[in-house]
Amino acid sequence: MASNLFAKKSINKLIQESEGGGSDGHGHSLKRTLSATNLILLGIGAIIGTGIFVLTGSAAAQFAGPGLVISFIVAGIACAFAGLCYAEFASMIPIAGSAYTYGYATLGELIAWIIGWDLILEYMFGAATVAVGWSGYVVSFLRDLNINIAPEWWNAPGISLIQDPKTSAWVQITDQLTTQYAAQGIDIASLPHATGVFNMVAAAAILLITVILVVGIQESAKFNNFIVFIKLFVVIAFILAGGYYLLRNPAVAAQNWTPFIPDNTGEFGHYGWSGIMRAAGVIFFAYIGFDAVSTAAQEAKNPQRDMPVGILGSLVICTILYILVSGILTGLVDYRQLNVAEPIAIGIEVTGYTVLRDLIKIGAIAGLSSVMLVMLLGQPRIFYSMSRDGLIPPIFGKVHPKFQTPYISSILIGVVCAITAGALPIAQLGEMTSIGTLLAFVIVCGGVWYMRVHEPERTRPFRTPWVPLVPILGMLVCFAMMASLNVHTWYRLIGWLIVGLVVYFTYSRKHSKLNKTPMVHSGK
Structure with a gap:
């Protein structure tokens, strides 16, 4: 029956399942150990990474010039709208699974499946993208120590x-x-x-992070907190050193910031305002991560209070840092010279404070490590929720009896992600991650609006302000950034979703636990 495609899970039942034991079918549930501070640091750990350390330079050089500052503001506004919607859902439905779970409770099973399948692009492909950026900084740092790795083994196949x-x-x-x-x-x-033959350095990074995640969420959070403090120190050091240099040399900034928005070349997306939107869509990858906080809802001590704090707190802090870094970087260096693997290190060299260059590289390596950790933490928890619902095989929901982590799912994802990181170039991975995430954000914003109309009496510890204005603006800005991305990225997204629908209709629909019970049309 077609109506079964849009059957919904009861929110009350979802919460009861999360609070009871045996949610994985073996008497084990996820462990609640994360505080509000852990969640904020988890968000910062995911957000500050490839976007600021790698993609900032290439986006300025190829698309926006110094106008990249505006691109970060546009992307930040889109994330603010989506973040407010995520915060309402995360406080109302504090369950592992992020947008997938929210979709299941509000829009029905088919939409939930599409979100879950789409989020693979964000988390697994996103982790692979970060690993490629990580390998570039590691190889550069080792080269400074006179340790040289053959380029064939830190580049994707076929890269000249x-x-x-x-x-x-x-x-x-x-x-x-x-x-x-x-x-x-x-x-x-x-x-x-x-x-290039295969990026072994990137693949090794993914496998190492996977081992850390299997050991346990509390240990992973401690590792992440340590790394976050390192990269925050490095980013702030760059802001202070670069800002001080520009204050002493305003002519350098004036020259490099003129024109602030370079004239369009005649091709959509290459400078001008279309270039600013194209750059916003590309560097949107830099903001991916605040929603990863929501995947850990079932491991938060007080999710109704702490999830909104973690999501919005990490987003605000990182947006301010991004605007400052992009402005200072394009003031220090002519944007046309920034299409390099290590733009922040290039920027610090201009100041003459070369002692900071190695520190920047260490911070980048640490920062990218924490992003990989959070993204590889998010995907297994979405699979954990999907397997409990019967949409993917039960093995993905199995929890380790000692570590209390979805270990089989983590290992399988880690291996596939390592192969992906070694085999594909960063440009393809980055745009696929961005478009997949933007689609998920559109659906989440729409879901909040839908729930306010159909279940206005539902308890909401955090309420998104100005509904439906905020959800509508969130959807419109995300759509605008999606539309600015390369047409080939759209083809890949459509192909990916078609494969997902084939899997749903050949396996998931037949094994769905919800469709084996009386249909639920209300979130009550």
């Missing part, structure tokens, strides 16, 4: 590289790079070449 004659660093061949070298009288054909 040349060795820069000045820095001896291996860089990817692009049309822009070819033109730049030609202007300097350098023939690329005369330089050493290499072709």
